[in-house]
Amino acid sequence: MLNEEHVFYEGGCQCGAVRFRGTGAPKWTAHCHCKDCRKTTAAPFTTYASFADENFQWIGAAPAVYVSSPNVARRFCGNCGTAMSYESERWAGEMHIFVATLDDPEALRPGLHAYVVDQLSWVHTDDGLRRYHQTAAEGGPLPK
Numbered sequence: 001m002l003n004e005e006h007v008f009y010e011g012g013c014q015c016g017a018v019r020f021r022g023t024g025a026p027k028w029t030a031h032c033h034c035k036d037c038r039k040t041t042a043a044p045f046t047t048y049a050s051f052a053d054e055n056f057q058w059i060g061a062a063p064a065v066y067v068s069s070p071n072v073a074r075r076f077c078g079n080c081g082t083a084m085s086y087e088s089e090r091w092a093g094e095m096h097i098f099v100a101t102l103d104d105p106e107a108l109r110p111g112l113h114a115y116v117v118d119q120l121s122w123v124h125t126d127d128g129l130r131r132y133h134q135t136a137a138e139g140g141p142l143p144k
């Protein structure tokens with residue numbers, strides 16, 4: 001079953017030093033097309049799952065941190081460089097991890113597209129998901 005409730009969602013970096021565990025269902029999942037996420041993941045867009053801080057823990061080596069803009073912390077493995085998480089004051093109390101770093105990336109499905117204002121012209125999706133200029137909280141959905 002898709003989106004079935006797992007007790008734990010575990011994942012980690014490429015070398016295995018940094019590991020994490022989300023407990024229970026994530027608050028939301030989304031693709032992000034913004035320029036900062038593109039840079040930090042070296043990919044055309046990335047896919048997040050958000051866990052409440054109380055439902056998230058690092059269970060391996062502590063990740064390194066890069067402050068990409070004021071009040072935004074992006075963590076990564078200091079050994080292999082894998083991008084690991086996004087935190088910001090704007091989304092206080094949430095830890096955003098990359099679905100692609102889960103041990104089982106099929107365990108979660110993306111819920112929407114965010115920041116399609118930055119979407120690359122050669123990225124084409126036909127998945128029927130809602131598309132937002134920025135986030136669901138602002139800008140409203142774009143027509144398909």
Ligand SMILES: [Zn+2]
Nearest residue numbers: 013015077080
């Ligand atoms: Zn690593």
Ligand SMILES: [Zn+2]
Nearest residue numbers: 032033034037
């Ligand atoms: Zn982004």
